């Protein structure tokens with residue numbers, strides 16, 4: 359069986375409107391809101407309503423959801439006028455420095471990024 363969070367995380371509470379966030383888009387599969395500690399002029403998070411703890415917990419059958427999250431990320435980057443590019447990040451697990459265990463895609467832009475990251 360797929361691992362899903364039983365205890366609500368901070369992101370589940372935002373998705374369920376139990377705590378506030380600066381939500382810039384939502385549909386039946388995901389919610390998009392601004393990161394409270396932005397790492398660039400634009401930094402938002404694309405969060406599935408389904409409480410998958412992390413990318414490690416994704417399974418066959420989540421293809422349509424994952425593809426949808428990427429398309430929403432791209433559309434929102436356009437809406438946020440990130441015409442010179444932007445970066446998507448999924449932190450996973452301890453070495454990935456994941457801090458909130460509800461799957462999310464970071465979209466960061468509005469400044470020059472560097473590679474490799476720290």
Ligand code: 5GP
Nearest residue numbers: 368379391392393394395449455456457458
């Ligand atoms: P992670 O390291 O898990 O990929 O990143 C979690 C992100 O969530 C961090 O960038 C952090 O600033 C953001 N974050 C944590 N708590 C909250 C919150 O309550 N509201 C919002 N909008 N962002 C949060």
